[in-house]
Amino acid sequence: MTYKYITTLFLVIVLSTPLLSEEVNKEYYLHSIVQQTIREDKQKALDLWIDFLYETNDTIRRSNWVASDIDKYEDDYCLFQNSYFQFDRVTQLSYFVPFILSIEKNNSDYTIRTMFMQKEVKLSDIGKDNQQITSIVKVKVVEENGRLYLKNVIDDEVKKWNKYSTKNINYIVNNDIAIDTAKCNEAQKFLDETSKIWEKPLTQSVDYYVSNSPESINRIVGFDFSFYGGFGNGMAGRNGRYLFVGNGDFTYYHELVHLVFNGAANRLLSEGIATYLGGTNEKTYAEVKSDFQKEHYPLDSAKITEISIYPGQRSYYVLGSIICELVVNEKGIAGIKSIWDTAGYDDFSNGLADYNTLRERTQQLLDIDETELYKRVNNILSQ
Numbered sequence: 369m370t371y372k373y374i375t376t377l378f379l380v381i382v383l384s385t386p387l388l389s390e391e392v393n394k395e396y397y398l399h400s401i402v403q404q405t406i407r408e409d410k411q412k413a414l415d416l417w418i419d420f421l422y423e424t425n426d427t428i429r430r431s432n433w434v435a436s437d438i439d440k441y442e443d444d445y446c447l448f449q450n451s452y453f454q455f456d457r458v459t460q461l462s463y464f465v466p467f468i469l470s471i472e473k474n475n476s477d478y479t480i481r482t483m484f485m486q487k488e489v490k491l492s493d494i495g496k497d498n499q500q501i502t503s504i505v506k507v508k509v510v511e512e513n514g515r516l517y518l519k520n521v522i523d524d525e526v527k528k529w530n531k532y533s534t535k536n537i538n539y540i541v542n543n544d545i546a547i548d549t550a551k552c553n554e555a556q557k558f559l560d561e562t563s564k565i566w567e568k569p570l571t572q573s574v575d576y577y578v579s580n581s582p583e584s585i586n587r588i589v590g591f592d593f594s595f596y597g598g599f600g601n602g603m604a605g606r607n608g609r610y611l612f613v614g615n616g617d618f619t620y621y622h623e624l625v626h627l628v629f630n631g632a633a634n635r636l637l638s639e640g641i642a643t644y645l646g647g648t649n650e651k652t653y654a655e656v657k658s659d660f661q662k663e664h665y666p667l668d669s670a671k672i673t674e675i676s677i678y679p680g681q682r683s684y685y686v687l688g689s690i691i692c693e694l695v696v697n698e699k700g701i702a703g704i705k706s707i708w709d710t711a712g713y714d715d716f717s718n719g720l721a722d723y724n725t726l727r728e729r730t731q732q733l734l735d736i737d738e739t740e741l742y743k744r745v746n747n748i749l750s751q
């Protein structure tokens with residue numbers, strides 16, 4: 369999974385600390401055009417959205433989301449939510465307040481466009497000062513059985529996209545891209561091989577969305593604009609049933625691996641295996657390993673700490689893949705299986721914590737101490 373990773377010190381410090389106040393003030397603002405045209409029905413749709421934004425209990429949030437999205441996307445049912453709210457959501461909302469740009473009515477549906485911004489936006493000649501708008505998201509409100517529910521915009525966004533299917537992959541492709549069916553069949557072959565390695569048959573099909581820019585792929589999940597929180601080139605569903613690719617690639621091996629090896633709590637392990645078997649960002653594992661070797665060899669605890677500060681970056685992924693290579697070399701894929709349940713922190717500021725739990729599990733599995741682990745890891749790197 370590659371997120372656009374913005375490491376602004378301010379965000380990390382400020383947003384890692386949840387607010388202590390108990391009463392949540394559901395602050396939001398309306399653009400004057402919304403203010404002048406809002407009626408009772410639009411207000412109801414908006415209330416549902418604002419309550420959803422500020423709700424900290426995911427079960428309650430989920431109960432207000434349309435069932436078809438929950439069936440398909442499960443824990444990622446609101447497609448932009450998990451990448452946008454990487455910190456405590458109420459605190460994040462207090463710094464980047466919802467500003468409602470439009471509420472568009474189409475038959476009985478509504479589309480709400482919301483900009484998240486710092487309250488006092490002052491334009492400046494210095495580019496860095498003009499970053500107070502984090503994102504603009506679009507969400508739908510639909511009526512089902514006499515009740516309003518929130519819904520992703522994706523089905524509307526891809527309505528006119530082209531389609532092509534292999535045995536397990538349903539490609540949904542931006543009209544500006546010609547579908548390369550040979551590549552699609554290659555991806556199917558890779559999927560078959562990978563599921564054979566993991567000894568887990570692929571029983572379900574995968575929706576594989578292909579577009580030609582990160583902006584376009586962000587748009588279909590609801591990000592009209594995403595300086596912060598959007599997807600990078602690709603994102604695989606944690607339930608293994610869908611995949612978004614923003615670089616026109618029909619064989620995005622890294623993300624295809626995630627579809628087979630899915631559900632790991634430990635991000636380093638998850639990215640490690642995907643990079644080991646599928647490379648990353650258009651480079652093979654051998655290539656990124658060689659780049660990593662030039663930059664970081666020999667690895668030691670201090671260097672790993674440095675790498676782990678940025679768990680969204682390539683070096684971190686490669687660190688994970690070297691550990692995976694070590695485990696596979698010594699224990700085969702069964703070794704990966706036995707450490708698959710290694711705990712993770714599901715938090716983007718915890719790269720080092722994920723590394724330490726994975727390191728401990730690996731040491732246990734191979735029955736070695738930390739010094740010996742570094743020795744074997746460096747041995748792999750020097751090959």
Ligand SMILES: [Zn+2]
Pocket residue numbers: 369370622623626638639642
């Ligand atoms: Zn990944």
